[in-house]
Amino acid sequence: MxxxxxxxxxxxxxxxxxxxxxxxxxxxxxxxxxxxxxxxxxxxxxxxxxxxxGLPLEHVVGYAEFCGLRIEVDAEVFVPRRRTEALVRMAAELAPARAIVVDLCCGSGALGVALATALDEVELYAADVDPAAVRCARRNVAPAGGEVYEGDLFAPLPVGLKGRVDVLLSNVPYVPTVEIELLPAEARDYEARVALDGGVDGLAVLRRVVAEAAEWLAPGGVLLFETSERQADEAVAAVGGAGLLAQVATDDDLDATVIIASRPDTV
Known part of the structure; x- marks a missing residue:
């Protein structure tokens, strides 16, 4: 035909x-x-x-709709999922006035930009290890007045942020390595593996984030990250193992599971 x-x-x-x-x-x-x-x-x-x-629609048109915003998304860059809007909403409810926000493993920068848009007078920083993601994120984050750094987790961030971060968004990869091949082709074939692969149990990157989070958080500051429902207990254990307190928040409408972590001395 x-x-x-x-x-x-x-x-x-x-x-x-x-x-x-x-x-x-x-x-x-x-x-x-x-x-x-x-x-x-x-x-x-x-x-x-x-x-x-088979290319993802967002890669075809060059943008994703997220929290009512149009976020530019380049080829191979992780496409922000609608369920992650729940994380942004929760972060906005917890953020203080004039918040210092860090978007770690930022991908396109969607989370940080969406949170900055929802709040007033935000000081926004973002970082990612993937150069393609960093180039994309800079185009999204710059109009929000933020800065984007290239490097592994906290390493590229300004040292002066330690102990001052009010909201740490860290949408780490949490798919177990052996399950990557089970993902839809749009993700498996067209998004950077580094944005998907969470190691043997899906929590390898998370453990590295929570191990350093306390020294970056301000008094009263919080870390928020997304996980799957079946990984929630292990994620909470990882947070506790790093000396942080965790609570699990869910959004049934968006099928989202979010962990909110804080330092024991700030609860």
């Missing part, structure tokens, strides 16, 4: 048909996003073809 080509007068129905044939469940919504993002017929054809062969 021949596949209809796209020209400048291509109707939305043609795009929808091609996307639906490729297995896109929300073909109508995706068609509208792609057609809005394409500058001309040639780009529209290219974008539809990229989506048809």
């Amino acid at each position: 021949s596949v209809p080509s796209l020209d400048q007068s291509a109707s939305e129905s043609v795009v929808v048909s091609r996307l639906r044939a490729a297995g896109c469940v929300f073909a109508e919504d995706e068609a509208r996003m792609i057609m809005s993002a394409a500058a001309d017929a040639a780009e529209l054809e290219e974008m539809v073809e990229r989506r048809v062969v």
